[in-house]
Amino acid sequence: MTESVAPHFKQPLLKTPFHERARALSQVDSFIPWAGYTTVDVFTTMEQEYFAIRNATTLYDLTPMVKYRVAGPDALPYLNRLVTRDVAKLKPDRVAYCVWCNDAGHLIDDGTIFRLRAGEYRICTAERQIDWLLDSAIGFDVEIDEVTEQIAALAVQGPTSCAVLKALGLQGIEKLKPFEIGYFAFGPQRLTVSRTGFTGDLGYELWMEPQAAETVWDGLMTAGRSRGIRAIGSQALNVARIEAGFLLPNVDFVSAEHTIRTGRDRSPLELGLGWLVDFNKGHFTGRRALRNEMIQGPRRQLVGLDIAGNKPAHNALLYTDDGGKREIGSVTSAIWSPTCKRNIALAIVDAPYFQLGSTVWADIYLNRELMWERRMSRAQVVERPFFTPERRRATPPAEF
Template sequence: MPIKSPFFPRTSQLCTSMYWKEWAGYHAVSSYGTLHDVEYFAFRYSAGLLDITPLFKYKITGTDSASFLSRVMVRDISQLKIGRVTYCCWCNEDGKVVDDGTVMRRGENEFFVTSADPCFSWFSRFTRGYDVEVNDISDQIAGLAVQGPTSRDILKKFCDVDLDSLKFFSTTSAKVKDFEIYISRTGYTGDLGYELWIENENALTLWDLIMDYGKSYDLRPAGLAALDVTRVEAGLILKDVDYYNALHTLIEDRMSSPYEISLGWTVNLERDPFNGQAALKAEKQAGSNWAIVGLDIDWVEIEELYNRHGLPPEVGSTAWRDSIPIYVDSSMNKQIGYATSGTWSPILKKNIALATIEKKYDQIDSKLQIEVTVEHKRHTVTATVSKPQFYNPERKTSNPVKS
């Protein structure tokens, strides 16, 4: 049975819809109201407050922590400066992705790692010979994401640090009342936002502070349904949806290399040995089989299909995560991939999806066909290939200009 996050006393009061789901063994709010869209608009126009406690969290310490993490991760973590964060993935020996997450360097010899799957056992397999200690602090540390254009203004109200100069993918410690929190300017919405990490016992106090100060900034608690729309817009992939943990799949077809899931940019190949290096070098040389791309699904064609049935076009109210076939052409004879998640994007006014397709078809702006079911009948409509990142507002990475 799922357990309760430290924020449960508050979230359970606010979740009047009773729409919950299970997330990594925790009860997690899907949407507080029966419709999630107000929560989505909070992320994009004011601020949303999301409980991210279910993420797995590890504290890595010891004089060899940097070299150890560099050995495990596809990225050269030894290059990461103190106070900075990096996003990357980690692979098995065959260069297939096990999980993805963020790595924050808190000190010369101290790191904080988040992941989607439990990774204590995986990390521990590579500690031999290193002066390093891996601590699973998942259940001791609570997490809160404050995401959206007014998030910075809200946090500034009660944090004693200069958030105006905190850069994207940087971290800082802050004193709040009589306790300390750790803030990273990161998130899963593709917007201006912060993730706050805090000892469980102070979690509720922090929640109350944010809700209180957030009132003037139109902050509202938001659930995973709203988050899912924002993360598809931002082109951020999700484990078990857009790819699978190589350790948990039964067949090789379900395993992916970083290059195949749009994370090639996180790989630092030319350096000391790391997990999967040889396989990734070979793949880099030979080329990958698959690629994750963005798809812009033609709305006019969808409208026409619905119109044929005498219906107005329907937009699913939430993001979807079914596997939808992608074809070369409308004959539906040759399938070259599958969409894994998608949504109507209210801010872009587009019907978008993330898809895994054969690498040779991944040219930007090329036209493919995606299956659409209207009135129980299958059709296809045109889908234009794009980068996975559809939405990337300037405020996400910018800092206020000092006058």
């Protein structure tokens, strides 16, 4: 246990290496806990921060992302038994989005796997998983260590982000392809950069030693001044990730390790993540259950909804008709999308109503100066993501 952890009982939330910088920029003192750290919810206003994601460059402190180092001779077979995707296809210096399931084929969590060097991998995930990861290691010659505290992480996202990183001095950053990992020198520091993110936009994630954190932050702020750089909190990111159609644990699904009630677990097929499940790669945890589910067809599915009107359908129940007789699901995430100018949501919908193009009705509750009103709004099942700009994949990205 490190020194910083020792007085933990006095201060239940840890500070990230970027905390002092964030504290200085925070205008509304809005901090929230995330995975044992205090992090910023909003710096100034959510809208200002959101538009920086879509129009300039943003910094988001993702140090609390839980990181595990996976190494050893069996690292690859271990990961392939853990996750549903074929990790053998992951090339060196590449990242893959993955999910892992319990025996029943229900999602425990999602995350990214980084293939760092031959035989060494890193798992990044929202919640702590050491128990599951270690139990999955029974019978495998593999080392698993949590390295969350040893790596500071910063998301640099937005259309001008490549230009900002170039200005910071990361030579050749423009050549980095989506899901690729690059290694760069920044003064005496070494930066690991992956072209990944949670915004669905052009963007990068920077991984560094905690000691380098403030220097890198300051460097980015300087390099990005003319390119509209801005620190953002979780609220703005949440709007961007819904537009990008990304799932948030405990919002769009609850880990199967945490659910208590039956029927609350979700399989990757139900969450629309069937493309991550590779039945041809050999055995993985949950495979037999998922095969059966595949044959029987999912009973429900997470879909994108385009809802009439402009009132976000927060927590709305969904019905087959505007009379609200037959309930067929509920909304998990909802926003008015500022970029798409659409009223969008992610929702769990029962079979067969989750088919693309089908119509469902959302029962929206509106609080109008303490008077609650109900609106039954027509909604259509539409493609996800809602917003996926060309620049997200363009290599090299446009100059700014």
